[in-house]
Amino acid sequence: xxxxxxxxxxxxxxxxAIAAIMALAAPGFFxxxxxxxxxxxNLPVLIVAxxxxxxxxxGQIDISVGSQFAICSVAAGVFAKLGMxxxxxxxxxxxxxxxxxxxxxxxxAYGRVPSIVVTLATMVALRDGLRWVTEGAWVQDLPRTFxxxxxxxxxxxxxxxxxxxxxxAAIGWGLxxxxxxxxxxxxxxxxxxxxxxxxxxxxxxxxxxxLTGALTGCAASxxxxxxxxxPANAGLGLEMQTIAAAIVGGTAVTGGRGGIVGTLLGVALLxxxxxxxxxxxxxxxxxxxxxxxxxxxxxxxxxxxxRTREHGSLAVExx
Amino acid sequence: MRLLEATGIAKxxxxxxxxxxxxxxxxxGEVHALVGENGAGKxxxxxxxxxxxxxxxxxxxxxxxxxSPNSPGLARSLGIAAVYQQPSLFPDLTVAENIAFSLExxxxxxxxxxxxxxxxxxxxxxxxxxxxxxxxxxxTLTMPEQQMVEIAKAIGADARILIxxxxxxxxxxxxxxxxxxxxxxxxxxxxxxxxxxHRLEEISAIASRVTVLRDGEAVATRAIGETSRDELIHxxxxxxxxxxFPKREIPTGDVVLETRGLGNRAAGxxxxxxxxxxxxxxxxxxxxxSGRTQLAETLFGLTPADxxxxxxxxxxxxxxxxxxxxxxxxxxxxEDRRRHGVVGExxxxxxxxxxxLRAVSRHGMIDRGREGGLARKYVDRLRIKTDSIHxxxxxxxxxxxxxxxxxxxxxxxxxxLIxxxxxQGVDVGSKSEIHGLMVExxxxxxxxxxxxxxxxxxxxxxxxIAVMHGGAVAGTLARAEATQQKILSLAxxx
Numbered sequence: 001x002x003x004x005x006x007x008x009x010x011x012x013x014x015x016x017a018i019a020a021i022m023a024l025a026a027p028g029f030f031x032x033x034x035x036x037x038x039x040x041x042n043l044p045v046l047i048v049a050x051x052x053x054x055x056x057x058x059g060q061i062d063i064s065v066g067s068q069f070a071i072c073s074v075a076a077g078v079f080a081k082l083g084m085x086x087x088x089x090x091x092x093x094x095x096x097x098x099x100x101x102x103x104x105x106x107x108x109a110y111g112r113v114p115s116i117v118v119t120l121a122t123m124v125a126l127r128d129g130l131r132w133v134t135e136g137a138w139v140q141d142l143p144r145t146f147x148x149x150x151x152x153x154x155x156x157x158x159x160x161x162x163x164x165x166x167x168x169a170a171i172g173w174g175l176x177x178x179x180x181x182x183x184x185x186x187x188x189x190x191x192x193x194x195x196x197x198x199x200x201x202x203x204x205x206x207x208x209x210x211l212t213g214a215l216t217g218c219a220a221s222x223x224x225x226x227x228x229x230x231p232a233n234a235g236l237g238l239e240m241q242t243i244a245a246a247i248v249g250g251t252a253v254t255g256g257r258g259g260i261v262g263t264l265l266g267v268a269l270l271x272x273x274x275x276x277x278x279x280x281x282x283x284x285x286x287x288x289x290x291x292x293x294x295x296x297x298x299x300x301x302x303x304x305x306x307r308t309r310e311h312g313s314l315a316v317e318x319x
Numbered sequence: 320m321r322l323l324e325a326t327g328i329a330k331x332x333x334x335x336x337x338x339x340x341x342x343x344x345x346x347x348g349e350v351h352a353l354v355g356e357n358g359a360g361k362x363x364x365x366x367x368x369x370x371x372x373x374x375x376x377x378x379x380x381x382x383x384x385x386x387s388p389n390s391p392g393l394a395r396s397l398g399i400a401a402v403y404q405q406p407s408l409f410p411d412l413t414v415a416e417n418i419a420f421s422l423e424x425x426x427x428x429x430x431x432x433x434x435x436x437x438x439x440x441x442x443x444x445x446x447x448x449x450x451x452x453x454x455x456x457x458x459t460l461t462m463p464e465q466q467m468v469e470i471a472k473a474i475g476a477d478a479r480i481l482i483x484x485x486x487x488x489x490x491x492x493x494x495x496x497x498x499x500x501x502x503x504x505x506x507x508x509x510x511x512x513x514x515x516x517h518r519l520e521e522i523s524a525i526a527s528r529v530t531v532l533r534d535g536e537a538v539a540t541r542a543i544g545e546t547s548r549d550e551l552i553h554x555x556x557x558x559x560x561x562x563x564f565p566k567r568e569i570p571t572g573d574v575v576l577e578t579r580g581l582g583n584r585a586a587g588x589x590x591x592x593x594x595x596x597x598x599x600x601x602x603x604x605x606x607x608x609s610g611r612t613q614l615a616e617t618l619f620g621l622t623p624a625d626x627x628x629x630x631x632x633x634x635x636x637x638x639x640x641x642x643x644x645x646x647x648x649x650x651x652x653x654e655d656r657r658r659h660g661v662v663g664e665x666x667x668x669x670x671x672x673x674x675x676l677r678a679v680s681r682h683g684m685i686d687r688g689r690e691g692g693l694a695r696k697y698v699d700r701l702r703i704k705t706d707s708i709h710x711x712x713x714x715x716x717x718x719x720x721x722x723x724x725x726x727x728x729x730x731x732x733x734x735x736l737i738x739x740x741x742x743q744g745v746d747v748g749s750k751s752e753i754h755g756l757m758v759e760x761x762x763x764x765x766x767x768x769x770x771x772x773x774x775x776x777x778x779x780x781x782x783x784i785a786v787m788h789g790g791a792v793a794g795t796l797a798r799a800e801a802t803q804q805k806i807l808s809l810a811x812x813x
Contacts, residue, residue: 177685178683178685179677179685182669182676182685185662185665185669186662192659193658193659193660195621196659198642199642200640256662
């Protein structure tokens with residue numbers, strides 16, 4: 001789990017390179033307003049990607065986060081309409097997310113169903129269930145205290161950014177400094193070896209999925225309060241964005257290797273491409289293609305590293 | 320011209336010589352038995368014959384035709400079929416489909432005539448003496464039934480050379496008789512059969528010749544009428560103890576861990592009563608599959624016991640999980656260190672502290688300074704060769720990985736340490752270091768249970784030896800009275 005930070009350095013270099021191109025080609029890109037929009041647009045991806053990183057570190061996957069996000073958004077709106085103060089409505093939405101994550105986690109960890117199967121089922125079921133309940137209608141006529149928490153846009157955005165920063169710092173720190181963090185890495189590296197060291201891999205997997213649900217609820221709430229109505233179809237494609245960010249950030253799809261700093265840089269790199277292309281006057285169709293290219297490059301780098309490492313250890317064995 | 324002739328076959332795995340120039344031959348219409356201890360090289364030899372293992376040196380010829388290089392496909396086309404101890408069937412396909420796979424010879428796009436295949440499968444099963452419906456899923460069959468399907472496959476492939484690896488290990492008396500009838504009929508039709516078994520009485524019933532493998536060498540080939548059970552056992556073990564073991568006599572203390580009639584249906588062990596004292600090394604001997612590892616896993620809480628009791632310092636305890644065992648100060652160094660003993664991607668330091676993070680934590684946070692100190696202490700004490708305590712465990716050599724696995728368990732300050740094949744696949748230098756360390760730990764009062772398939776290691780290191788057979792303890796020998804012959808005789812059962 002301790003690695004050379006090579007991935008983080010190359011990601012940072014890529015971001016700097018893009019910034020350099022923008023500084024030469026479109027200096028108008030660098031304004032506070034732009035930066036703030038960029039951060040706010042990617043905040044939900046970032047928060048959910050924190051959870052996704054943990055899930056992938058344990059060797060699992062959760063593709064239902066987009067559907068969870070939609071439900072939590074609607075839940076936050078509905079709770080606010082029921083008269084809950086906005087912060088309470090947001091916390092309640094987090095609990096809804098945690099419950100959905102816990103359900104996924106229980107099926108995966110204790111039901112021993114593969115995570116891709118469980119979360120594919122919940123992805124479809126949750127989204128269609130929501131469509132059936134809401135009939136596609138948006139949550140409207142929200143109390144005035146809902147949008148921007150009833151404060152100024154600037155204050156609300158500062159709160160959202162502070163929460164995201166706090167969550168990222170706490171999870172990054174916990175992974176490095178808590179026994180629970182070690183348990184996550186050990187479970188993903190080899191569940192059997194972890195079990196033999198007294199760790200309970202099933203509990204670890206359950207916990208990271210439940211936590212991811214709660215983080216999805218948090219991201220959905222912070223996103224919902226940016227508007228005065230809540231759509232019933234939020235979070236489409238969120239699973240792909242967050243998985244991509246984690247993998248580009250150096251988290252191994254097979255689990256056991258990676259970290260939060262890489263994921264943050266992954267979110268930044270994948271998030272900056274779209275606006276940069278717009279400013280350069282290039283068609284937005286290229287955004288997906290470029291993102292796909294970056295993901296491929298990241299996976300290829302992993303494959304190369306794994307191969308050299310296997311050769312390396314064999315060389316040691318022979319000596 | 321012999322049906323099969325292997326000459327001077329040699330093979331090494333990661334520097335360990337599994338076969339050192341073995342010659343073996345098989346005639347048409349002959350059953351040739353192959354015997355030897357665990358790790359004598361039987362599996363490697365049949366792998367070479369079946370084309371699954373490519374030898375480093377030596378030649379293999381079938382009816383005078385040299386197979387170089389051999390491959391599973393070539394071996395199969397020459398009529399070589401192997402039935403391994405662990406059936407290699409597709410569990411989600413039916414019996415007929417599994418058998419059809421061995422019958423299909425031509426292109427991928429040819430239509431398969433399932434009706435004909437099912438009919439053939441039924442005939443083959445009948446010839447193999449098995450009463451199994453061809454439409455059943457293989458996953459629903461019992462182990463002996465799966466073995467019968469493998470044999471039916473081999474007959475269907477028109478095997479001229481049939482290799483049977485411990486075919487009777489899971490069969491009942493009647494099934495064995497039926498199998499022997501099948502073998503006899505194949506033999507009478509001119510097939511050659513390589514028959515591997517630990518059951519020496521079976522060998523004298525079915526084989527005409529027997530070859531004994533020991534430490535990768537064919538030490539003797541005898542006609543079955545000219546040898547005896549005692550001579551075979553003597554040939555199997557007859558090596559001198561070449562390594563000097565650092566064992567010292569230490570007065571042993573009170574009983575630390577004791578089992579009384581311990582049983583575990585799921586793990587296949589029954590009525591195990593053993594005890595280990597402070598400062599004592601209890602050797603657990605037995606063949607692979609005799610229940611040694613299962614006993615260790617039961618004591619460590621991986622598969623909790625369902626009958627009998629475990630006493631720790633004279634008090635009955637229930638060990639329900641590894642976490643539980645660790646709290647009771649029981650450590651377990653598993654057999655497969657690469658996959659289970661260490662977490663390969665984690666550093667030496669992280670591996671050392673993994674089972675006892677509380678010791679290196681302050682206020683619930685891991686204190687990297689303390690963790691590093693703990694790791695350095697064990698790197699020094701166990702002389703672990705590593706560039707840094709931050710190097711990933713998988714970058715170390717096998718012997719050093721094993722020492723890291725040991726360090727993890729010493730870090731919990733254990734009272735009982737279970738070592739499963741602690742020196743298997745470890746280089747000679749690390750091996751004697753690990754032995755030296757075990758003696759040092761014994762002197763400090765640690766009670767150890769050592770599982771080993773290497774008889775000299777068991778004889779050299781253990782104070783007492785419990786020999787397992789078929790999931791139960793067949794006998795316990797004191798250090799002074801134990802010999803390789805006695806151990807093997809108990810391990811083979813009577």
